[in-house]
Amino acid sequence: MAGGTITGHRHRPRAARLAMASAVASVSMLAAGCSSTAGNGAEDGGVVVMAASSLTEVMETVFEGRESVTPLFAASSTLVAQLAAGAEADVLITANAATMDRAIAEGSVRGEPVLIAVNTLVLATPAGNPGDVTGLADLGRRDLLVGLCAVEVPCGALAQQALGETRVTASADTLEPNVRALATKISLGELDAGLVYATDARTAGLATVDAPELNDHRNGYYIAAVSAEPAPEVQAVIDDFTGLGGTGAKALYAYGFGRP
């Protein structure tokens, strides 16, 4: 299926973070919406973790070598829709509260959600900042190619909120439905500036420009068991992220996520 990548691979070479290769991989997540999942790990004793696509690298680090855990990645809203449609999974991690709330409202998730990390928006530019971006106000410059997330997805909603409060009118050239794709386009130099999550800027190797106005705008990452009474191995995976000393939590901070 065309680009239908809810990536479920457990082992991925580190070298994959090379700009070109990861460009293909992460841009291909755009089409995640047209794929479906088959979470069947629970039956054979494995644990299926559905996680927001911004957590891809973190999850792969955490679960590397753990055959019993299968991570699946897509946009949070897509994951919630898939759960509602009957996809089997044991753990859900969303990139904001709204999507987790929806999963709970729909009855797909019965466990108690826990905030495990926050992600901040940053003003990102390609390495070397070729457009000489100096601050948030530069997003209004017409001579620059500026990208934002579409307001339909969490990072876009956050950006809209932040820009609204600071009264900056961005002259956006594209409203990307996927933050990874936006980061990739910035890293390729196709865009001069954009608002992405700190973690994505870090993963894509982007330069960031100080924009203190953005500090108050953050998304919370929530984890919850799908079942009200999760199996011990499922609970163990969750605890790994909720406990401050867990490998999951450590990995989150290592990748640039903020502490809750």
Place this chain on the structure above:
Amino acid sequence: MTVEFDGRVARSGWALQVDQLAIAEGVTAVVGANGTGKTTLGRAVAGLDRLERGRLEIAGTAVDDPGAGVFVPAHRRRVGMVFQDHRLFGHLRVIDNVAFGLRRAGADRAGARRQAVALLERVGVDPKAWQRRPAALSGGQRQRVAVARALAPEPEVLIVDEPLASVDSSGRASLRALLGESPARHVLLITHDPVDVATLARRLVVLDTGAVVSRGSVAEVTASPGCEWAATFLGANVVPGRAQGTSVTTEGGLALTVAEEAAGSVYVTFPAHAVTLHRDRPAGSARNAWQAELQRVDIDGERARVHLGGPVQVRADVTRRSADELDLRPGLTIWASLKATELTVVT
């Protein structure tokens, strides 16, 4: 004005080699077995196949001379072609197929159509078919349209590939007449049909395995056909006559019984080896027997070709041994016979 051909045309796996062939005005029949290069010869003259080396001239102008870097493309040669498979334009009405060449030569639509109508009348295409597409026509009607289309731009040279292969018998005579009076100065008739040769051709070119093995007037080539196939082909007798039922009366008054019914003016053809010679009146099944005057005997290896006069001019091939046994000499009166099943009636 002549067409002069001296060169080689390469095809995949074989080549046509033509040495200093001069094609004079009038109808020249190109004969030979299948796959000997007849069509290739025509295509090279038309400019559809290029010479590998050598030179081709039409009316004193080189149209293909790879050595000198000369190649006049087909559309500038004024060489028309009637293809064996017709190749009519399926998207055009019959009338516009015929008008096609005139339009390319600059005629306006109305003028081209007027000329097309005149040609269609001449070749005998049913007026009801003029506004139809070629697919709606019979094979014979399509062939006529193809002839009309090729004649329309008044080519200097007309190449006709197996002209009567798909024409029903009723149309052959008129088409033949049309080709005979073709306005093109040269007609190159690629054919398998002895009647075409007998009725239309003034000169012959015989091809065998990619080379010209005989050329010249019909009489010259018949005397020296150059290959076995041509000897048999040209040995074929073509006798005009009038048919009624299964009987055909020749111009000399001889009644021949034939296997298939026909009516009107026809040709009866039969190979030279189908004629049997007897000292005395033959008995038995051969009902077509007549007394003939032996005019000449040509000995060619083990074969003797006997030329007979009398009520009908006929060639008979017998073995040299039986010629000796029958003691055949010019002036002798002898019985000739033919089986009805050996006769083909062509209208």
Place this chain on the structure above:
Amino acid sequence: MSSPTRVRVDPGTEPRPASQLPAAVTWVGFVALGLLLLPVVGLLQRAPWSALPSILGESEVLEALRVSLIVSLAATGACIVLGLPLAFVLARRRLWFPRIVRAVVMLPMVLPPVVAGTALLFALGRRGLVGQWLEEWFGVSLPFTTAGSVVAAAFVALPFFVVTVEAALRQAGDELDEAAATLGAGAWATLAHVTLPTIRPALAAGTALAWARALGEFGATLTFAGNFPGRTRTLPLETYLALERNPEAAVAISLVLMAVALAVLVTLRDRWMPR
């Protein structure tokens, strides 16, 4: 038509030749048909019929429709202008590695569109192989422009046109071209008066297929040209975003796209495709 010997045959009652088809083949065939039909039914069953006019009348939808029409028609035009010569080259020219060349032509058909879009960025993007020179010499930058959407859509739609036309050219052969040449028609006249009219059904079919593909194009457009209302946001992009915001609207727009595609294909089948 009034001739008494002519019997009007109702196509429905036309006698069919006795079938030699094994029953299992028939059954699996119908299962496959069901597989193709089911998503359509799914969409229809969720369609917000009563809200349809208001959803489709929304300014964003109308704007996306306008962009979609401009982009798909321009892309189709590009497919014809570029694809026709390419089809001729493939059908009539002797190529060095014909299989490889043909595979390259078909590549956009099998390439995930997102990868196609990424590849376009690498080639024609502002920092791309060719794109950097376009920018430097002509000041032209394709990504994030309507022209970029057209390029992306043309890229994925081109093979549909080329493959259709090339097949027709092969089938037509060069016999009619030769006949035209002996009638005094030069290369251009032959092209205009013989070759193109002969393959007209395939030209129509190829054009319609390319247009339908361009109209539905999503991945390559989004990746290469981005998404901005009134500029690069086509109906499929609008659908994708609507899915996040208002699934009903997504269904409504999908219905429009589906209806358009069906209309094109049904017309094609009736008018131009060999039966």
